[in-house]
Amino acid sequence: MSNAQTIPRKVVTQERPAPDELVPSRYAVRVGDIDVLVISDGILTPPAESMATNVEPEVRDAWLDDRFLSKVAFDWALNAVVVRSGDQTILIDSGLGEEYPDFPRAGQFVHRMEAAGVDLAAVTDVVLTHMHFDHVGGLLVEGVKERMRPDLRVHVCAAETKFWQAPDFSLTAMPPALADLARKASLDFLKAYRSNLRTFDEEAQVAPGVVVTRTGGHTPGHSVVRISSGGERLMFGGDALFPVSFDHPEWHNGFEHDPEEATLVRLRLMRELAETGSWLVSTHMPFPSVGRVATAGDLYRWVPAWWDY
Numbered sequence: 256m257s258n259a260q261t262i263p264r265k266v267v268t269q270e271r272p273a274p275d276e277l278v279p280s281r282y283a284v285r286v287g288d289i290d291v292l293v294i295s296d297g298i299l300t301p302p303a304e305s306m307a308t309n310v311e312p313e314v315r316d317a318w319l320d321d322r323f324l325s326k327v328a329f330d331w332a333l334n335a336v337v338v339r340s341g342d343q344t345i346l347i348d349s350g351l352g353e354e355y356p357d358f359p360r361a362g363q364f365v366h367r368m369e370a371a372g373v374d375l376a377a378v379t380d381v382v383l384t385h386m387h388f389d390h391v392g393g394l395l396v397e398g399v400k401e402r403m404r405p406d407l408r409v410h411v412c413a414a415e416t417k418f419w420q421a422p423d424f425s426l427t428a429m430p431p432a433l434a435d436l437a438r439k440a441s442l443d444f445l446k447a448y449r450s451n452l453r454t455f456d457e458e459a460q461v462a463p464g465v466v467v468t469r470t471g472g473h474t475p476g477h478s479v480v481r482i483s484s485g486g487e488r489l490m491f492g493g494d495a496l497f498p499v500s501f502d503h504p505e506w507h508n509g510f511e512h513d514p515e516e517a518t519l520v521r522l523r524l525m526r527e528l529a530e531t532g533s534w535l536v537s538t539h540m541p542f543p544s545v546g547r548v549a550t551a552g553d554l555y556r557w558v559p560a561w562w563d564y
């Protein structure tokens with residue numbers, strides 16, 4: 256066990272003029288010697304029914320009603336992370352990008368990253384949890400690739416790059432237009448960053464204290480990133496855990512390519528997080544998406560970190 260009770264320390268980042276926004280869009284924590292900056296890409300609004308595709312509509316609607324949430328579109332947070340370890344600057348995922356007018360509230364990662372003082376040219380590594388459009392889209396924004404270093408390393412699971420050559424959507428419940436977007440974004444990404452790819456089979460160390468590990472489930476090559484330094488730990492969980500997962504880990508999400516396996520993955524990760532006390536940051540947990548997982552009877556409970564101002 257680590258000293259898991261340590262509160263994540265707020266760190267001051269290089270300040271530049273912030274964009275003219277009324278909402279905070281970044282939150283910095285330190286894990287031992289490693290800096291982790293959570294940046295909000297904004298909010299996606301998929302159909303609320305995609306949050307639970309294997310239950311009766313009344314059951315799903317009751318859960319949404321109990322939380323004062325819309326039964327039409329789900330306000331799904333979208334977060335990405337910048338990690339600084341040693342002399343490496345690592346992006347984990349990149350948000351939605353700009354090609355998706357149906358989601359006007361997301362796609363803000365690149366300008367919010369720059370507002371946080373992170374220069375694209377300083378990024379040494381990218382880690383992709385998987386290749387859905389809301390994770391690779393920021394790197395496809397016009398002009399971004401050109402501003403990246405030519406020797407940029409993009410770490411992604413080999414099973415993921417293979418999957419998107421001929422993706423299977425038969426077990427998903429994605430609106431067809433979104434499945435088409437997913438196909439296009441993944442192929443566009445592979446084309447644009449082909450020479451930068453550093454694929455791994457099961458696990459890779461990206462930097463000191465930064466390890467990416469395949470979980471599968473959500474997509475065949477879906478991976479999580481475990482960060483550890485000085486006895487402290489933080490996991491970036493990608494799309495393994497959603498807001499509904501704590502009350503209903505057995506609810507299938509419409510974006511999961513293997514929903515049965517995805518359920519097993521999230522149960523395994525929640526057990527690990529509860530046992531180790533590791534911090535969790537997840538793509539689609541509400542910003543700043545920093546919290547821990549506690550056991551609650553047979554289930555698990557999300558315990559958000561208290562903001563440190």
Ligand SMILES: [Zn+2]
Binds near residue numbers: 387389390538539
């Ligand atoms: Zn996602």
